[in-house]
Amino acid sequence: GAVVSQHPSRVICKSGTSVKIECRSLDFQATTMFWYRQFPKKSLMLMATSNEGSKATYEQGVEKDKFLINHASLTLSTLTVTSAHPEDSSFYICSAADNYGYTFGSGTRLTVV
């Protein structure tokens, strides 16, 4: 079945630095990928829809200048958390639409210290 690889699985960074998270579709082409944020014991909150070759569509309340999304190829989307602060610490998950529905990456645990 479809596989989405997300990297890194964990990252710790200093406040004020930027962190890039990669999401790859391994055996299919994904024109659309999605980025979610999951708070402890809470549901997934959609942050943005990433479209290959065009600008991402951000959900209301998500700062596009803080969460930069690039979808330069049909198999790779990246999320860069710029000037990270402790409140950005969270679990970030990517997803891609495939023939069966939506396949999810394993998530990235970001800790900003």
Add this chain to the structure above:
Amino acid sequence: AQRVTQPEKLLSVFKGAPVELKCNYSYSGSPELFWYVQYSRQRLQLLLRHISRESIKGFTADLNKGETSFHLKKPFAQEEDSAMYYCALSTGGGNKLTFGTGTQLKVEL
């Protein structure tokens, strides 16, 4: 805008008992409904989608448009069914998924 409601945060049942995880939705068009499962320390996995009408791991879900529901059912719970279950809705065509808040299923011996 579409919305998905899962009224139970936690559902605890005994092994062998029937399970029903509730999901209601609101959407004016024809939705695509999904159930996803997240086992401890694992990624979200697709369990069911309503258009395929499959039974996976003994789970079934029927879309009831009159009641705008997509409840997940299993006649006999197994210990390995303990996990977090999310109901989700898409407006189709690979559009974004809207998730419910999830129900933690705990199957006790």
